[in-house]
Amino acid sequence: MVKTLDKVDAVIVGSGWAGGIAAAELTKKGYKVVGLERGKAQKREDFVGAKDELRYDVRKLMFQELHKETLTIRNTLDETATPNRSNDTNAINGTDTGGSGVHWNGMVYRWLPTDFEMHTKTVEKYGEKIIPKDMQLKDWGITYDELEKYYDQFEKTAGISGEPDPLRPGQRSDDYPTPPMKETDIIRTFTKAAKELGYHPYRIASANLSETYTNPDGETINGCVYCAFCESFGCDFGAKSDPIATVLATAYKSGNFELRNHAYAVRIVHENGKAVGIKYVDTETGEEFIQPADIVVVAGFTFTNTRLMLLSEIGKPYNPKDGTGVIGSHLTAHQRNLTHTRVRGFFDEKKFNRYAGAGALGVTMDDFNVEQLDHTKLDFLHGFCLRTSQRGDRPITNNHVPADVPSWGKEFKDKSIFYANRRIDVQQQNGALAWRENYMDLDPTYTDIFGDPLLRVTSRFHDQDRNIVRYAHQRGKELLEQMGADHITVPEITEETEFDKTSLSDHTGGGVVMGDDPETSAVNNYSQVWDMDNLFVVGASSFPLMGSSNPTGTVGALAYRAAEGMIKVLENGGGQLVQQGATAKA
Amino acid sequence: MADHNSNNPKNTNEVSDPGRRSFVKNTGIAVGGVAGGALLGGLFSNRSKNDSNSNSTAGKGSDKEKRYEEARMYFTRLADFAILEQAVERIFPEDDNGPGAIELGVPYYIDKQLAGPYGSNVGDYRQGPFIGPKVAAADSSLDRGQIFINGLRAMDAESQKRFDTNFAKATEDQQIEIMTDFADDKVEVKGISSKGFFSLLRSTTLEGAYCDPLYGGNRDMKGWKMKEYPGAISSYAHMIEEDEFVKMDQVSLTDYQPK
Numbered sequence: 093m094v095k096t097l098d099k100v101d102a103v104i105v106g107s108g109w110a111g112g113i114a115a116a117e118l119t120k121k122g123y124k125v126v127g128l129e130r131g132k133a134q135k136r137e138d139f140v141g142a143k144d145e146l147r148y149d150v151r152k153l154m155f156q157e158l159h160k161e162t163l164t165i166r167n168t169l170d171e172t173a174t175p176n177r178s179n180d181t182n183a184i185n186g187t188d189t190g191g192s193g194v195h196w197n198g199m200v201y202r203w204l205p206t207d208f209e210m211h212t213k214t215v216e217k218y219g220e221k222i223i224p225k226d227m228q229l230k231d232w233g234i235t236y237d238e239l240e241k242y243y244d245q246f247e248k249t250a251g252i253s254g255e256p257d258p259l260r261p262g263q264r265s266d267d268y269p270t271p272p273m274k275e276t277d278i279i280r281t282f283t284k285a286a287k288e289l290g291y292h293p294y295r296i297a298s299a300n301l302s303e304t305y306t307n308p309d310g311e312t313i314n315g316c317v318y319c320a321f322c323e324s325f326g327c328d329f330g331a332k333s334d335p336i337a338t339v340l341a342t343a344y345k346s347g348n349f350e351l352r353n354h355a356y357a358v359r360i361v362h363e364n365g366k367a368v369g370i371k372y373v374d375t376e377t378g379e380e381f382i383q384p385a386d387i388v389v390v391a392g393f394t395f396t397n398t399r400l401m402l403l404s405e406i407g408k409p410y411n412p413k414d415g416t417g418v419i420g421s422h423l424t425a426h427q428r429n430l431t432h433t434r435v436r437g438f439f440d441e442k443k444f445n446r447y448a449g450a451g452a453l454g455v456t457m458d459d460f461n462v463e464q465l466d467h468t469k470l471d472f473l474h475g476f477c478l479r480t481s482q483r484g485d486r487p488i489t490n491n492h493v494p495a496d497v498p499s500w501g502k503e504f505k506d507k508s509i510f511y512a513n514r515r516i517d518v519q520q521q522n523g524a525l526a527w528r529e530n531y532m533d534l535d536p537t538y539t540d541i542f543g544d545p546l547l548r549v550t551s552r553f554h555d556q557d558r559n560i561v562r563y564a565h566q567r568g569k570e571l572l573e574q575m576g577a578d579h580i581t582v583p584e585i586t587e588e589t590e591f592d593k594t595s596l597s598d599h600t601g602g603g604v605v606m607g608d609d610p611e612t613s614a615v616n617n618y619s620q621v622w623d624m625d626n627l628f629v630v631g632a633s634s635f636p637l638m639g640s641s642n643p644t645g646t647v648g649a650l651a652y653r654a655a656e657g658m659i660k661v662l663e664n665g666g667g668q669l670v671q672q673g674a675t676a677k678a
Numbered sequence: 679m680a681d682h683n684s685n686n687p688k689n690t691n692e693v694s695d696p697g698r699r700s701f702v703k704n705t706g707i708a709v710g711g712v713a714g715g716a717l718l719g720g721l722f723s724n725r726s727k728n729d730s731n732s733n734s735t736a737g738k739g740s741d742k743e744k745r746y747e748e749a750r751m752y753f754t755r756l757a758d759f760a761i762l763e764q765a766v767e768r769i770f771p772e773d774d775n776g777p778g779a780i781e782l783g784v785p786y787y788i789d790k791q792l793a794g795p796y797g798s799n800v801g802d803y804r805q806g807p808f809i810g811p812k813v814a815a816a817d818s819s820l821d822r823g824q825i826f827i828n829g830l831r832a833m834d835a836e837s838q839k840r841f842d843t844n845f846a847k848a849t850e851d852q853q854i855e856i857m858t859d860f861a862d863d864k865v866e867v868k869g870i871s872s873k874g875f876f877s878l879l880r881s882t883t884l885e886g887a888y889c890d891p892l893y894g895g896n897r898d899m900k901g902w903k904m905k906e907y908p909g910a911i912s913s914y915a916h917m918i919e920e921d922e923f924v925k926m927d928q929v930s931l932t933d934y935q936p937k
């Protein structure tokens with residue numbers, strides 16, 4: 093028996109940055125909001141004393157429980173997909189109050205103007221012919237200039253510590269609210285080499301705050317103490333900006349917010365082209381509920397967002413064979429065995445304090461980003477940022493050795509200890525563009541604990557993906573040579589380097605993409621579903637491409653934009669916010 | 679700040695001693711063969727007699743302080759555990775840097791992990807069909823505990839076949855030869871690829887060498903000391919900008935966590 097509860101103004105699936113921002117903005121306006129979070133309740137106190145590499149980083153305690161639900165994976169249409177069974181293989185999706193925004197590093201980038209108009213700008217500059225067959229370039233139906241104020245709002249809410257990118261003058265309406273973090277020897281070494289080579293390094297903007305900060309909603313985040321237990325951990329000191337400390341706190345403060353934990357959303361309930369509410373299961377009691385609401389917000393990250401649309405039969409599922417339909421298309425990611433690779437430099441004479449650090453402590457540059465490159469001379473489109481970061485190496489996961497050293501035994505032990513603090517890595521983060529046969533749909537075989545089909549990911553790498561990373565690796569190698577590294581290992585990217593379970597990434601987008609045409613997109617630039625005016629699907633699921641740096645700044649900006657749209661719909665009693673076929677003016 | 683330079687052998691009393699290795703081989707003979715009560719009795723008295731220069735799990739320091747938490751919790755056969763001891767020591771051997779896997783407590787660390795939810799894949803998606811049989815650990819229909827049993831016994835069988843002796847009794851070079859073939863996926867193991875088993879063995883060995891000592895590995899924080907890794911330090915704010923390398927005393931979670 094499904095129990096129908098009392099109606100509220102809005103129900104939100106997910107309590108990460110995307111859902112949290114919507115919750116804060118709506119409740120500040122006086123709307124009653126219920127949040128549904130599949131994971132457990134957690135607050136800052138849970139992270140005090142959590143400096144345990146094995147529990148959090150290796151066993152991935154804070155990540156999605158795969159025994160309840162996972163993804164299945166294959167490379168091509170004619171293969172049988174198999175489930176990703178274990179978090180050993182990097183399936184790092186958030187769960188619990190605050191989602192991935194609690195155990196993230198906190199690197200905050202703004203994407204480039206070109207990202208939002210990738211199709212138009214590419215054709216303008218190079219003509220249609222440069223786009224490889226089967227690559228799907230799209231505009232978002234919103235420009236960087238229109239989105240800028242929402243980036244600014246996200247940065248101010250989170251208190252981001254940073255300095256402007258010297259290659260992007262005039263693109264910011266205001267400075268970062270807090271100054272950059274402290275500079276380390278590794279950062280200085282990278283910066284010096286990059287400048288000697290004529291590049292434009294600047295500090296990675298960080299949600300590990302350089303100083304204690306109170307945001308416009310009145311929430312205080314502490315200054316970072318560089319404790320080095322950041323990525324995959326909740327912050328021991330309340331110094332990493334996360335949804336718990338910011339937007340969820342604001343929502344609670346309003347008195348209009350209730351977050352239900354262990355509440356697993358299983359369907360978007362809809363009638364006559366209107367969303368009615370969310371059906372969910374309380375996984376502590378097994379009871380089923382429908383939470384009705386005037387507007388329904390799905391903010392459960394790319395995979396859940398896409399899966400709930402497919403399970404609820406909203407929108408037209410994408411068909412990779414003829415390219416029709418929308419839901420599931422434009423799957424892109426920063427894959428872990430490609431984009432997340434690093435060129436490693438080993439120094440025989442120089443030791444760095446690698447054990448110390450913070451999640452987003454680092455330096456980056458955009459000299460090889462899409463707007464700086466002449467693609468007629470290259471075998472790829474888009475571009476990448478190059479950077480180094482000092483997160484604080486922990487001993488189980490950091491046993492890197494130069495290329496000719498075996499991975500176990502006497503020599504391995506000796507060298508992994510010798511080089512533990514004698515290393516600098518250069519990492520690229522490249523733009524990832526969509527391909528016709530890379531998409532998501534429902535798996536025909538495997539199901540979750542509720543008996544619903546799992547989401548199936550079909551994805552393979554193309555020459556474009558491999559070429560961009562190979563090119564970036566060479567630039568990383570040059571930088572490390574300039575720094576004086578004695579041994580440099582460049583990851584080998586061969587034709588066998590293929591998308592697999594270890595490539596699954598927290599930087600995955602697509603499935604419910606944004607655009608200005610309902611034929612080729614699922615949501616408008618307010619993240620409002622074209623086919624269902626009171627349904628908003630928010631998060632990286634709207635990305636038609638993955639930009640050349642970390643995604644959450646853009647998730648945050650789009651969420652503020654979406655919240656504005658939700659408020660309009662609640663105020664006006666419904667309706668489409670964007671005229672179909674025309675790009676909305678913000 | 680204390681200067682614990684454990685890369686310098688003079689600062690440690692852990693200098694390698696071939697006598698110790700042959701002792702381990704001898705325990706291998708005893709447990710690998712028909713382990714009758716008399717043999718086992720002999721093994722135990724042997725161990726305590728040799729405590730001060732023993733490289734086995736019951737190793738150094740234990741003559742002073744009994745480690746009540748060190749008895750087998752998962753492995754039922756002593757023979758399997760003896761293979762495990764030798765295998766992890768080959769992956770992370772004692773050397774001039776300091777102790778190897780056995781002295782760090784890695785075999786008991788792995789035993790404890792396998793006895794818990796990790797060993798039976800409680801957090802994983804376990805619905806069939808499985809694609810087997812030559813798969814990575816995460817894709818195997820065996821749970822991690824079973825993978826260890828099948829893998830270790832396959833190593834022993836391989837040793838019998840090639841060298842006519844138990845794995846635990848084989849020479850270091852013979853053990854390394856077998857393990858190299860496992861790592862290169864050249865051996866049959868039921869339910870998993872030998873490479874899949876080997877990479878699980880390798881990763882759990884490193885876990886045991888470097889985890890917080892609360893898990894039973896990284897005994898006395900000696901893994902961290904070798905690597906000059908300070909552990910659960912609350913803040914590096916005061917030194918994060920330093921150009922010079924800063925050495926620190928190690929801090930465990932037992933010291934760190936507020937009560």
Ligand SMILES: Cc1cc2nc3c(=O)[nH]c(=O)nc-3n(C[C@H](O)[C@H](O)[C@H](O)COP(=O)(O)OP(=O)(O)OC[C@H]3O[C@@H](n4cnc5c(N)ncnc54)[C@H](O)[C@@H]3O)c2cc1C
Nearest residue numbers: 106108109110130187191192197198199357392631642644
């Ligand atoms: C280790 C790590 C490091 C990262 N570092 C960075 C970084 O440095 N910079 C950066 O920009 N990004 C980083 N990211 C990515 C970043 O965390 C995500 O982009 C961001 O958190 C996405 O926010 P979201 O709200 O869309 O999704 P999430 O944070 O994933 O939140 C979604 C929430 O919805 C819940 N949910 C999902 N399905 C259901 C359901 N069916 N019913 C109920 N609830 C559901 C989930 O439990 C979760 O809490 C990192 C991610 C990880 C994992």
Ligand code: SF4
Nearest residue numbers: 300316319322327450
């Ligand atoms: S490094 Fe800074 S932000 Fe990260 S967990 Fe430690 S104190 Fe918090």
